[in-house]
Amino acid sequence: MNIQLNYNQKKNEVILICDDPEDQYWRLLGRIVADNVGEFSTQSDSIIFAWRYFLAFKKELAIYAKSHNIGIRFSPDVKCLLESANTASYQYALKCKPLDEAILISKLREAGFKRTLTSNQLRNLSKLASLPSSATFSVPGAGKTTEALAFYFINRKKEDKLLVVAPKNAFGAWDEQLEICNPNGESSFVRLRGGENNIRELLKSNPQYIIITYQQFPRVRSLVSEFISRNSVFVFLDESHRIKSGKQGVSAEAILNISYLPVRKLIMSGTPMPQSVNDLIPQINFLYPDIRVKEEDVISIAQPLFVRTTKAQLGLPSIEHKLISIPMDPLQYNIYLLLKSEFKRQLNPYLNDDAKSALRKIGKCTIKLMQFVSNPALLSSDMDYVFNQKLGRLLLINNGPKIEYACNRARQLAKEGKKVIIWTSFVENVELIAERLRDLGADFIHGGVDAGDEDDNDSREGKIKRFHDDPNCMVLVANPAAASEGISLHKVCQYAIYVDRSFNAAQYLQSEDRIHRLGLSDDLKPTVEIIECKDSIDEVIRKRLSIKVQRMAKALNDPSLNIDPIPYDFKMFDEQVGGMQLDDLDDIINYFFGGIQND
Structure with missing residues (x-):
């Protein structure tokens, strides 16, 4: 039996097609997919589910195929996506070492980043900048927005763009900090609003800095997904605990479905798990969709990925x-x-x-x-x-x-x-x-x-x-x-x-x-x-x-x-x-x- 893996870019889905749907191992594979994948659809000779689920499932599929002598063939699109996913995997992140702070300062200066970072921000950035995707969980007022922009400037290439998903009331802060950090370049974000047709036209203008609300994102997910697919884009989630509802939330599901597309990702929240440790699961899934995260291990998985400046480190008097x-x-x-x-x-x-x-x-x-x-x-x-x-x-x-x-x-x-x-x-x-x-x-x-x-x-x-x-x-x-x-x-x-x-x-x-x-x-x-x-x-x-x-x-x-x-x-x-x-x-x-x- 052979299985062909294709990719549907419009729907961000992987399609498993079997050349012998009557084979017992194909039917058994369907049950294994049901146990490991959140949502999927089947026909007699195919199984379809979101690409982000495949990234966490591919290891089990490889072991199963080898055990039962099943041939696996990848379409060119699947091969390309897998190659890019490997460089941004969680296992790759674990091997990354913090960057030297002196090198950071030099690189930021070369990139045109003008703001002077605090010692706390430099310490955080040395870890953040070395990771393909990471998290800043510093308290409010510690300068998470500045850290995020520095993360972008130090890692970007000339053609790279930045998309921020944020609450509406945070839009002004992003414009303000961008102007301070990059006074000689573009100093404002293009706001994706005004309905689907208007957002389509805004994206056609190929903006470098883009910002959108959590409420708007699911309404235009396909447009945003297409834009990220065509370009090299960093994606940041400001107040990332807003996707804590995970699969149950409309905006969370839409954001998680594009999690494999950005070249780099960053999540930002001073309160990343306000209700329970489960709040962290979709946030880590966004950063690294290639790993399966459970309640019992999410804290240990998250530890190597985040930085936090505490109020004590800021020298604030206690409340x-x-x-x-x-x-x-x-x-x-x-x-x-x-x-x-x-x-x-x-x-x-x-x-x-x-x-x-x-x-x-x-x-x-x-x-x-x-x-x-x-x-x-x-x-x-x-x-x-x-x-x-x-x-x-x-x-x-x-x-x-x-x-x-x-x-x-x-x-x-x-x-x-x-x-x-x-x-x-x-x-x-x-x-x-x-x-x-x-x-x-x-x-x-x-x-x-x-x-x-x-x-x-x-x-x-x-x-x-x-x-x-x-x-x-x-x-x-x-x-x-x-x-x-x-x-x-x-x-x-x-x-x-x-x-x-x-x-x-x-x-x-x-x-x-x-x-x-x-x-x-x-x-x-x-x-x-x-x-x-x-x-x-x-x-x-x-x-x-x-x-x-x-x-x-x-x-x-x-x-x-x-x-x-x-x-x-x-x-x-x-x-x-x-x-x-x-x-x-x-x-x-x-x-x-x-x-x-x-x-």
Whole structure:
């Protein structure tokens, strides 16, 4: 029996064609493919699957063919792809040695790179630049964008291009850093936006620097894939943890399907595994699709590939975390117990369901509890959870102790001349708190606030500029989903108050980083106050966030990554599943069915 391997460039697929489909070893091969390949299709004489799966499967295929005397023939396209894949393999990367820093500086100067790198950046680049594909997991403010551009400049050939996949709010930073690093060359990225036809025309102009959002990428994957196939292209993933959903995510799957095309790749994230070690798997698969990565070995596989500059290495003063534990008033607490009991009844039928449906249902119930603890008025009009109209009216006038504390604490800080950012997961809270603190010049940012020019007072950038420049604007209220990335507040604000938190560790860590970044003076002490209601879902969230951050700190060899707060005595002054993952379920189920307080 002989098997011909062909390549479909348009679909990025490998096609195995057998000359004897009745052969028992061909049928057995189909079962082996099913066990090793994520998605595939078959006909009687062919098996088709994504090329990226083939890179990780080719060793098993070679062993199987040799064991059963099966002939393997490669088309010219397959031969060419395999040759290029071999030079960029994980095993090849393991043999690479860091480059000498003096040689790095000389090569960067020759390439026209003008920015002077810090000692941390030089140390990181000496490792990054030697690898065909690598990762920078440095903390925000450490200069990952500069490191990435230096990685490109030191390795590029004249015809090489750069494609960056990034959140929209990071586009400006890439333009800014490119202009600083390359003042004598092209100083801006071509932004792939405006629909498929417009993007096709933009790519026809053969730009050197290109940037696209994670949301746009899957819509035009074939166009981008064709461009990378025709050119020599570096591909960088900024905030690469956004592909942590792997095969389940649309943008992740689209990006992984082109992972074998770039000449070099780089992933960038300060929080590469915010929920679990599984978050790393698709990121490593992007860098080296030739290896099969599992949960039990992903950390050891990743270790030789990444660099990280910690906050301790940057010389940043540590954050003081304060836990403010507040009791609910009797009315709120009694209704809370009713809600918990009702949710317990609703969740019973789902405990034996498949994990995905259980997570969805438990997530909805948990978010309701999070809302109620944060601000009881958020549930006043939700008749599914408010048991009568009288109760609803009582809830409507009760914002709860957390809102009261946050507002009073902001006023005290304002009297001391200190600006503060107040974080809450819920849009209604964002606007409510900003309204209550209007006399302090409070402004707000949430998902409904569009990005725009900083001269537009109603835009995201305009509000940030006002918080920086206006001495009468003492408070900024925001939700982490909209404002945890792309904002630097540390020069004017060193205080943050969390009315509530979700299970999303990435958003929490990144929101903290808004006031804790490079450039913070040694004499300033950034402070975070976390408000919790006693005997509530808040305590489960704190436990889960702590576990996730400790797990990431261990994997990244970063002991400075610590969010455990110190309890302080309380004094009163005169989106669908909340970032939950499957491994959060045990603690949440335990909370409902035997948890922190008795029903």
